[in-house]
Amino acid sequence: MPDEEKLLANRWRLARELRRLREQADLSGRRLAERVGISQSKVSRIESCATIPTHAEVAAWAAATGLSATAAEKLGTLVDPAYTEIHPWSSALPERVHLQHDIQEIENATGVKLVYEPSIVPGLLQIAEYARRVFAQFEPAYPALDVPAAVAGRLDRQVALFDPSRRFEFVVTEAALRFRITPVDVMLAQLDRIDSLSTLENVSIGLIPQSAPALTHVPHGFVIFEPADEEGGTLVMVETVHANLTVADPGEVALYKRQWSRLKESATFGGSANALLRDIAAELKALPPESVP
Structure with a gap:
């Protein structure tokens, strides 16, 4: 079963179980809403799989319908699979040339995008040759004929940066800017x-100097997508070595937001960030020719 179908099946399983419990307890939607502390319309949306309840709401639902502690705990295990998507690269990439259009669809519904990257330049900031080298080094490997399309897809996404109605914030480590994924001339252009x-x-770029005191430690990059309208939910996307994770659970999203705030506090912006870019560029220019890959 494709990952999207698994996620939808998990969400429907939770929705149907919650409705079964309400009906078994002989509670109307209005009465249950009062006990759980949510609106009657939200009860309806939850049971129709239009809205995914939080862990706290599911726990309150269990209490309102008289579930035992053991049964309530079992019910709680249905929540995480309804929120988190796991897309292994080994299964996601063979199904299409690249995933840039999938990401673009999410970005099109996003009002604010927050990006943290500790190891390479974020995709929306990459120049063509830098992006080509990133895709060429990816594992599982892109077929050589698919790399140009992936690069073009990434560059096409960058048009959104010039839309003043949308906001983009980046926090990038100095180490990511120094990572020699390309020859020096390309790094300088980047x-x-x-x-x-x-x-x-509408674009904020913060850089975390290697000399800055660490306020937290996040070993991997992540992206927070905040919706353009109130109806949408905030998503977090995390790229790991083996898979791409999409997280929607409000509690876990809040964790990433807290980490984002700490990382942003460590970063330097404006003139200080520009000075750091110039310092790195000067060091690259000073490298002896024989050390250039």
């Missing part, structure tokens, strides 16, 4: 691109 994009009013 640093210049970051400097240029930082002048956009």
